[in-house]
Amino acid sequence: MAVEFRILGPVDVRLDGEPIPLGPRQQAILAVLLVEPNRLVSRDQLLERVWGEKVPSRPANAVQTQLTLLRRALAAVPDVAITWQSTGYRLGVDEAAIDLHRFRALAEAARTSPVEAAARLWEDALGLWRGEPFVGIEAPWFGKVRANLLAEQQAALLDRTDVLLSLGRQDAALPALTVQAQHHPLDERLAAQLMLALHQAGRTADALRHYEQVRARLVEDLGADPSAPLRELHQRLLGTSAPAPATAAGPTVPRQLPAAPASFTGRERELAALTRILDDTSDAGGPVVISATSGTGGIGKTWLTLYWAHQQRGRFPDGQLFVDLRGFSPEGRPMAPEIAVRGFLDALGVPDTQIPTSLDAQTALWRSLLVGRRMLIVLDNAADTRQVRPLLPGGTSNTVFVNSRDHLTGLLSSHGAHRLDLDILSPTEAADLLRTRLGPARLGAEPDAVRELLALCGGFPLALSIVAGQALTHPDFPLATLAAELRESSLIALDDDDPAASLPSVLSWSYAALSAEQARVFGLLGIAPGPDIALDAATCLISLPPQRTRTILRALVGASLLREDVPGRYSMHDLVRAYARETAGAEATEALRRLADFYLLTAYAGEIAINPARPRITLPRPADGVAPLALEGIDAVMTWFTAEYQNLCALHQDIAARDWYAQTWQLSWALGTFRTRTGRLHDEVAFWRTSLAAVMRLDDPAVEALARQLLGNACARVELFGEAIDLLSESALMAAAIGDVLTEAFSERGLGRALGVQERMTEALAHNRHALELFERIGNPAWIASELNNVGWVAAHLGDYEYAKSCCEKALEMTRRHRPDDVSITGLVLDSLGYIAGSMGRHRESVAYYEQARAQFALNDDTYFDAETLDHLGYPYRALGEFDKAREAWKAALRLYREHERYTDVHRIQDLLDNLDQD
Numbered sequence: 001m002a003v004e005f006r007i008l009g010p011v012d013v014r015l016d017g018e019p020i021p022l023g024p025r026q027q028a029i030l031a032v033l034l035v036e037p038n039r040l041v042s043r044d045q046l047l048e049r050v051w052g053e054k055v056p057s058r059p060a061n062a063v064q065t066q067l068t069l070l071r072r073a074l075a076a077v078p079d080v081a082i083t084w085q086s087t088g089y090r091l092g093v094d095e096a097a098i099d100l101h102r103f104r105a106l107a108e109a110a111r112t113s114p115v116e117a118a119a120r121l122w123e124d125a126l127g128l129w130r131g132e133p134f135v136g137i138e139a140p141w142f143g144k145v146r147a148n149l150l151a152e153q154q155a156a157l158l159d160r161t162d163v164l165l166s167l168g169r170q171d172a173a174l175p176a177l178t179v180q181a182q183h184h185p186l187d188e189r190l191a192a193q194l195m196l197a198l199h200q201a202g203r204t205a206d207a208l209r210h211y212e213q214v215r216a217r218l219v220e221d222l223g224a225d226p227s228a229p230l231r232e233l234h235q236r237l238l239g240t241s242a243p244a245p246a247t248a249a250g251p252t253v254p255r256q257l258p259a260a261p262a263s264f265t266g267r268e269r270e271l272a273a274l275t276r277i278l279d280d281t282s283d284a285g286g287p288v289v290i291s292a293t294s295g296t297g298g299i300g301k302t303w304l305t306l307y308w309a310h311q312q313r314g315r316f317p318d319g320q321l322f323v324d325l326r327g328f329s330p331e332g333r334p335m336a337p338e339i340a341v342r343g344f345l346d347a348l349g350v351p352d353t354q355i356p357t358s359l360d361a362q363t364a365l366w367r368s369l370l371v372g373r374r375m376l377i378v379l380d381n382a383a384d385t386r387q388v389r390p391l392l393p394g395g396t397s398n399t400v401f402v403n404s405r406d407h408l409t410g411l412l413s414s415h416g417a418h419r420l421d422l423d424i425l426s427p428t429e430a431a432d433l434l435r436t437r438l439g440p441a442r443l444g445a446e447p448d449a450v451r452e453l454l455a456l457c458g459g460f461p462l463a464l465s466i467v468a469g470q471a472l473t474h475p476d477f478p479l480a481t482l483a484a485e486l487r488e489s490s491l492i493a494l495d496d497d498d499p500a501a502s503l504p505s506v507l508s509w510s511y512a513a514l515s516a517e518q519a520r521v522f523g524l525l526g527i528a529p530g531p532d533i534a535l536d537a538a539t540c541l542i543s544l545p546p547q548r549t550r551t552i553l554r555a556l557v558g559a560s561l562l563r564e565d566v567p568g569r570y571s572m573h574d575l576v577r578a579y580a581r582e583t584a585g586a587e588a589t590e591a592l593r594r595l596a597d598f599y600l601l602t603a604y605a606g607e608i609a610i611n612p613a614r615p616r617i618t619l620p621r622p623a624d625g626v627a628p629l630a631l632e633g634i635d636a637v638m639t640w641f642t643a644e645y646q647n648l649c650a651l652h653q654d655i656a657a658r659d660w661y662a663q664t665w666q667l668s669w670a671l672g673t674f675r676t677r678t679g680r681l682h683d684e685v686a687f688w689r690t691s692l693a694a695v696m697r698l699d700d701p702a703v704e705a706l707a708r709q710l711l712g713n714a715c716a717r718v719e720l721f722g723e724a725i726d727l728l729s730e731s732a733l734m735a736a737a738i739g740d741v742l743t744e745a746f747s748e749r750g751l752g753r754a755l756g757v758q759e760r761m762t763e764a765l766a767h768n769r770h771a772l773e774l775f776e777r778i779g780n781p782a783w784i785a786s787e788l789n790n791v792g793w794v795a796a797h798l799g800d801y802e803y804a805k806s807c808c809e810k811a812l813e814m815t816r817r818h819r820p821d822d823v824s825i826t827g828l829v830l831d832s833l834g835y836i837a838g839s840m841g842r843h844r845e846s847v848a849y850y851e852q853a854r855a856q857f858a859l860n861d862d863t864y865f866d867a868e869t870l871d872h873l874g875y876p877y878r879a880l881g882e883f884d885k886a887r888e889a890w891k892a893a894l895r896l897y898r899e900h901e902r903y904t905d906v907h908r909i910q911d912l913l914d915n916l917d918q919d
Contacts, residue, residue: 003077005098007031008149009130011137015077025050026070028137029063033082033091034098035145040088040268040428049141087428099128100149107156111255115163122160129153144279152314154184158253161193170200181210185217188230188372189253189318199237207237224371229349254347256322257378260310261303265436266429270420274308277418278315278399291400294407295422296560296576297328297510298462301403302380304422309376309401316399318373321347323391327383328405328510334383337390341366344377344391363390370398379403383513385410405510405560424459424573433461437468442479449479456486458574507579510561519583521552522561524591525572526580529654530647532571536629537647540598541591543625569643590623592654596663597622599644599651602629603670606637610860611673613782613822615742617706619666638861641674649683656690661698665691665707672710676717677862679900684714702743705734709747716754717864719904724754745774749787756794765794781818782825785811789829796836808832824865827856831869834876843876850876867896871909878916887916 004014011027011034013020022030028050032041047059056062067089071082081092095101106125110118133149134142157180164173177194184190191214198207211234215226226234277291293301313320321344327334338359345355345362348369356362370393382388382404388411392400402408402417411417425433431454435443443450457463470482514522521542525533528541539549553570556562561580563571572580584591604619605628631637641648648671656664668691675684688711695707712727728750735744752768755761768790775783792807812829815822834849850873857866870893877886890909897905 003080003097005030005034005093006130007034008099008103008128008133010135013074013077020073020077022073023066023069024136025066026073028134028139028142029066029070030091031134031137031142033089034093034100037091037093037095037098037101039265040085040090040432042088042268045268045272046089050139052139052141085428100133103128103156104152107152107159110163111159115166118163119160119167119169122156122163126153126156126160144275148312148315151317154180155314155317158189158193158317161197162253165193165196165200168200170197173197174201185214186221186372187317188214188218188227191226192230192233195233195237204237208234211237218372224368227369227372228354228365229369253317254319254321256347257309257313257320257376258306258322260306264303264307265432266425267300267304267307270304270422271308271311273420275312278312291402291418291420293401293403293420293422294405294560296573297405297507298460299422299424299560300461301422303461305378305380305401305403309378312376316374316376318375319347320376320378322378322380324380325382325387327381327387328513334387337387338362340379340391345369359390366391367393373397375399376401382406382408384408389415407558407560409558425461425464426459427454430454430457430459430464433464434468437465438471442471446479449483452483453479453486456483460573460575463575507576510559511579511583513559514556514561518552518555518559520585520587521549522556522580523584524588525556525562525570526577526582527584527588527592528595528647529650530644531650532566532569533647534643535568535570537595537598537644538570540626541595543591543594594623594626596651596655596660596667597626598628599648600663600667600670601626602631602640603644603648603667604628606631606641607670607673609637610634610677611824613780613786613819613825614673615746617666617669620662634860638674641671642678645674645680652687652690656694659694659697661694664694665703669710676864677860679863679867679896679902681714681717681864681900681902685711685718685720688714701734701738702740705731705738705740705743705747708734709743709750712747712754713750716750716757718901719757721754721758725751728754741774741778745771745778745783745787748774749790752790752794756797759797761794761797765791765798768794781814782822785814785818786825786828788814789825789832793832793835796832796839801836801840805833805836808836823856823859824862827853827862827865827869830856831865831872834869835872838872838876838879843879846876847873847880863896864900867893867900867902867905870896871905874912883916887913890916 002016006012006014011022011031013022013030029046032046032049043060043063046063047055050066051059051062067082074080074082079092079094080097083090083092096105103125106121106128110121110125113121133146157176161173161177164170173193174197177190177197181187181190181194191210195207195210198204198210211226211230214230218224218226225231274291293305295301309320323335323340323343325335325340341359341362342355344366348366350365350369354365356365375393375398377391377393377398377400379388379391379400379402382402384404384406385408388402388404388408392415402411407419408417412419424430431443431450434450434453453467454464457467467482467486471477471479511519511522521538521544524542525538528537533541535546535550535553538553539546542549542552544552553562553564557564557570561572561576565571581588600619601622607614608616609631629640631640648667652664652667655667668687671687672684675681675687688707692704692707692711695704698704708727709731712724712731715721715724715727728747732744732747732751735741735747748767748771752764752771755767756764768787772784772787772791775787788807788811792804792811795801795807796804808829812826812833815825815829819825830849830853834846834853837843837849838846850869853869854866854873857863857869870889874886874889874893877883877889890913894906894909894913897903897909
């Protein structure tokens with residue numbers, strides 16, 4: 001069965017010549033998918049393109065309903081399927097079955113074929129048109145696409161006319177030329193074709209008359225004279241009465257675009273943004289469009305440019321110019337602007353004898369030639385704004401596309417350039433790239449290896465392309481082998497004999513353009529652990545004044561070697577970081593020590609600020625010049641911990657691997673309260689397991705007892721009770737043996753809590769009372785108050801409510817007298833009093849205590865204990881018959897327990913919610 005999809009006219013589908021009935025919405029959705037076959041179109045894009053501003057009340061249902069009807073209509077069509085894939089819909093179809101894509105393929109072939117064959121190909125291509133595309137569909141998106149396609153048709157008609165005139169078939173060309181000239185009176189290429197056709201037909205007087213009409217219209221509408229090529233044709237016609245030879249063509253139409261990438265995938269958002277820029281400026285009749293696309297080497301700037309340029313080629317009937325300015329290349333020297341301008345003048349057919357010698361004069365000629373034309377000029381791989389500025393055309397009808405690793409801020413400020421920063425591919429786009437290159441069967445055979453390759457390449461297009469190329473070169477190699485090589489050797493695995501296809505080579509060209517100071521900073525940034533680095537941390541790492549550091553970081557951002565997605569925070573792609581790390585040199589270890597000291601000192605100061613009752617530890621003297629960041633207030637401390645948490649985790653792994661034993665356990669200590677209050681409980685266990693291993697290399701019993709105690713507490717919070725009790729018991733024994741009363745007391749407290757959670761209340765009470773005795777021996781009021789609360793809590797669970805209440809009230813009084821700023825202890829005591837009041841049947845009093853406790857925890861953003869208080873709060877509300885409030889409290893507790901991965905509590909609360917009776 002033969003299928004035809006037709007959109008170059010009314011939208012329809014024909015199977016063996018017979019139309020398949022479709023409703024208006026199904027036609028519109030099908031047309032959207034046919035314009036971009038075998039590519040993802042999101043649901044939001046479908047809604048915007050098909051419904052425009054008339055969005056249905058239930059948009060997702062509307063799209064799904066129409067797609068169901070469309071799939072049903074196409075069910076009998078072979079080898080065609082509409083599928084949902086992750087983020088959108090894809091029409092799987094042979095593009096040769098779609099008239100638009102068949103037209104484009106024929107046009108491409110015609111432009112590269114000998115004239116006799118080209119004439120036949122143009123006839124076939126233009127014969128596919130049946131009127132305006134998408135007839136009857138009036139949504140705004142279709143209007144813009146229709147205009148683009150009609151521009152492609154016009155460009156094809158002009159190219160076909162060139163072929164006919166070169167074959168001496170002016171009689172066949174003249175009727176259409178006459179009509180087109182009426183519709184496009186300022187198109188100088190069309191004017192030249194009509195003049196030449198009239199002249200070849202023996203109507204030179206009519207040709208000269210048409211020239212005068214065009215010249216007058218250009219002066220009146222644009223204030224410009226005809227271009228040099230059109231004036232030259234006019235002069236030739238004035239000097240001859242015989243038909244001009246076939247070589248006497250009109251203005252030269254250059255088509256310099258390199259071939260579009262065959263396996264281009266993704267970049268839907270960027271492609272749409274570029275087209276939107278072109279649409280908006282075209283509609284406004286505004287100035288030259290300059291799209292300055294910046295991004296790291298290998299990120300895919302040129303591929304995106306060429307793919308988009310080929311898509312939009314029909315909108316530039318007067319030609320496309322392309323030049324690689326070699327701003328970042330193996331040659332190491334950017335192309336001089338005069339060389340690029342001279343190449344453009346040659347491409348426009350300007351004779352050597354008419355090209356001026358000075359750059360200013362060449363630039364003036366170049367700009368005058370482009371007035372009134374509609375051309376695309378692609379300036380690829382630009383070094384900086386100075387190189388680009390002489391190449392910008394005058395007038396309002398041309399589009400310039402500039403690619404550079406530099407951010408080209410001069411173009412943005414002085415020429416109104418439209419900025420497009422190119423980032424890595426999304427996970428879906430990266431997977432699509434490999435699937436397109438290697439095929440779904442090979443990827444499906446090794447899903448684990450594919451996942452690892454995608455993770456290691458990190459969405460970097462050049463890296464993915466190199467991996468795909470290696471896989472294609474070795475079709476018998478398992479993908480797991482490539483993944484292992486990339487995992488073990490990183491950049492070495494992405495090297496290649498061809499510098500343009502080697503990631504290290506591409507990055508080296510950017511590196512070579514840096515100053516010595518910038519290169520030093522770039523290398524040191526490569527060793528900084530974590531996904532990003534703040535300005536203050538970078539200042540410490542590189543040991544320069546803050547303002548100088550900021551200046552250099554901005555230069556690296558401008559060179560697209562660094563990103564600043566959040567003001568004041570800088571990041572690198574992992575593969576760029578790997579290259580930077582190789583350039584760091586002998587200073588790297590010293591710099592990392594400065595950074596580690598900065599993070600440790602700041603984290604330690606933050607820990608003391610948010611948990612002032614915690615016993616202090618002693619830090620070693622930091623590197624010279626390193627001081628903690630000054631953070632004012634608890635909110636500032638918590639914000640810093642949150643922003644830096646991933647960096648601190650990465651730093652902990654790094655210094656542990658370097659056997660920096662003291663800093664390893666001290667950093668774990670400094671993060672303890674933040675992790676507990678924000679529910680990062682499993683991280684706490686992992687950190688202390690690593691830290692205990694480091695501590696055991698120090699041969700310091702006091703520190704080892706402390707590490708065992710803190711790991712034991714962490715294990716208890718994630719319900720690893722057996723391990724917790726063993727560790728806490730060992731800690732208590734070690735501390736007692738060396739006379740460390742403080743660590744022994746905290747270990748006994750930890751044992752009481754771990755046993756209490758397991759409802760071994762009698763044992764728990766014994767450990768809590770022992771801890772209380774030890775704290776009273778030390779004499780610290782905050783610790784005594786905290787342990788009085790623990791004793792009261794356990795006693796209440798044993799049913800001794802009066803004793804429990806007296807303990808907790810005494811704890812509250814001591815806390816308010818001695819540590820009024822310690823909101824955590826105050827909140828815990830209030831929570832205990834709430835439990836005691838509820839157990840004694842005083843439910844309204846219980847609710848009041850719990851709400852006061854929650855207010856205290858909110859002051860510290862303490863979600864760990866807030867979850868427990870919300871859990872407790874549901875019970876008195878249920879007892880009071882206020883089921884909606886009980887449900888609200890338990891749902892909030894459930895959410896926090898899930899965030900903290902406290903799964904026993906999750907299941908218990910879910911059971912309470914399932915059984916909550918509102919009757």
